[in-house]
Amino acid sequence: MIDIKQVTKVYHTKKKTVTGVKNVSLTIHKGDVFGIVGYSGAGKSSLLRCINMLERPSSGTISVDGMEMTKLKGEALRQQRLKIGMIFQHFYLINQKTVYENIAFALRAAGASSDKIPSRVEELLRVVELSDKRDVYPAQLSGGQKQRVGIARALSNNPTVLLCDEATSALDPTTTQSILRLLKSLNKELGLTIVLITHEMGVVKEICNRMAIMQDGEVVEHGNVYDLFAEPKNTLTKEFITNVVSFDVPEETLAKCTGTIIKVMFQGSSAGEGIIGDMLQEVDVRGNFLHGAIEYIEGKPLGIFILELTGDPEQVNQAMDYIQKRHVRVEVISHGY
Numbered sequence: 001m002i003d004i005k006q007v008t009k010v011y012h013t014k015k016k017t018v019t020g021v022k023n024v025s026l027t028i029h030k031g032d033v034f035g036i037v038g039y040s041g042a043g044k045s046s047l048l049r050c051i052n053m054l055e056r057p058s059s060g061t062i063s064v065d066g067m068e069m070t071k072l073k074g075e076a077l078r079q080q081r082l083k084i085g086m087i088f089q090h091f092y093l094i095n096q097k098t099v100y101e102n103i104a105f106a107l108r109a110a111g112a113s114s115d116k117i118p119s120r121v122e123e124l125l126r127v128v129e130l131s132d133k134r135d136v137y138p139a140q141l142s143g144g145q146k147q148r149v150g151i152a153r154a155l156s157n158n159p160t161v162l163l164c165d166e167a168t169s170a171l172d173p174t175t176t177q178s179i180l181r182l183l184k185s186l187n188k189e190l191g192l193t194i195v196l197i198t199h200e201m202g203v204v205k206e207i208c209n210r211m212a213i214m215q216d217g218e219v220v221e222h223g224n225v226y227d228l229f230a231e232p233k234n235t236l237t238k239e240f241i242t243n244v245v246s247f248d249v250p251e252e253t254l255a256k257c258t259g260t261i262i263k264v265m266f267q268g269s270s271a272g273e274g275i276i277g278d279m280l281q282e283v284d285v286r287g288n289f290l291h292g293a294i295e296y297i298e299g300k301p302l303g304i305f306i307l308e309l310t311g312d313p314e315q316v317n318q319a320m321d322y323i324q325k326r327h328v329r330v331e332v333i334s335h336g337y
């Protein structure tokens, strides 16, 4: 669907040359909600804007729906871009136009015939659940409502791809949830492929099925969201995941622990308990459960336990080996004394 091959984007300013994207290759499948995560300056916007040629890659190729975007220019590029909608953090609505006119404007700009515009605008307003706001101006809308207008406008030409540039970063958590729900339903009902960039792993956990993590212009890890949550390999991926998968063991409890504190992550909702139970019978250590939770990612359970192990250091190591051998991920949070 979207094929990104060895894309590099170099910016030349008067003072310096900056490489925003370094040799990135990614495939985004039809129907994916694909999250690109990274800290500020990682290259997320640059890569996203290369997909619809708002930025032209310095090298490499990008194909959307089998059409090589990097080869297109002028009218051919304009036509292909109609298949790619885009929404932004700051909405970019026209303040002097009503909600209706904002959407109609996008339709006119794309060449829609004027007799089709009214019904199409009404239809789009229904899709984003904003029919009652058709005649108000952007200043009278909340952030979430503005983004709904942005989404309606982006959908006006029936795109197959929607690019979301930090689309929920300016919104409060509840409004963020409602926009994410809307995006997910568009993905399911219209079969829309969505690529979103964000620095919030919570957004990815909420709606994405696949993701890539970027750092210094490079993709450091990518794959299925569940798999990366269950078994992240890169340090940065682990850091982002730790930010959203909470282990609320109070500091006072941790301070009282003298043993080795480990985090055990297992796929499924009950497998981990059995493995830990078996381990405690086989190995001469004591285990004290400090925290347990089941997170749901893409509707699939991912179990997390925080456990204090006490006993002879060699036995503690053996206990961890035992768990690891059963294909359950173990991380040491702090070593005992």
Ligand SMILES: Nc1ncnc2c1ncn2[C@@H]1O[C@H](COP(=O)(O)OP(=O)(O)OP(=O)(O)O)[C@@H](O)[C@H]1O
Binding pocket: 011, 012, 013, 018, 019, 020, 021, 038, 039, 040, 041, 042, 043, 044, 045, 046, 047, 199
């Ligand atoms: N138009 C530009 N001219 C020069 N440098 C740029 C330009 N756009 C981006 N850069 C540089 O490219 C690098 C990647 O920036 P980019 O905006 O793609 O990162 P990002 O991950 O989207 O960050 P943020 O989350 O802050 O938007 C940064 O070092 C940035 O300064």
